[in-house]
Amino acid sequence: MTDPSDGGRSPEPRRDVPPAVYRVGVALYGCWVLLVVLQILGRYTPVPRLAFVRPGVVVGAVALTAVGAARIARRGYRRVVSPGGSEDDA
Secondary structure (H helix, E strand, C coil): CCCHHHCCCCCCCCCCCCHHHHHHHHHHHHHHHHHHHHHHHHHHCCCCCCCCHHHHHHHHHHHHHHHHHHHHHHHHHHHHHCCCCCCCCC
16 A cells, blocks of 8 residues: 555565665676677677677576576465465565
């Protein structure tokens, strides 16, 4: 429920990580997206393939999968342990 004193805006989302770590994660994700684009360009266009692109894409995919799996496991653990479920399950 929103507080009428804040002009009808919804509250800030709760973050479990410090802002600096969040920014680093977003920057690394942006670098990974750039590597994916370079991988596609190297595969389907005359742009030369660079040696570091494919390992970078693989490492990024593994890292994102691990982070996602950890978040799912943590959310599931919180559901099992807490009596009424977690408030941030949505």
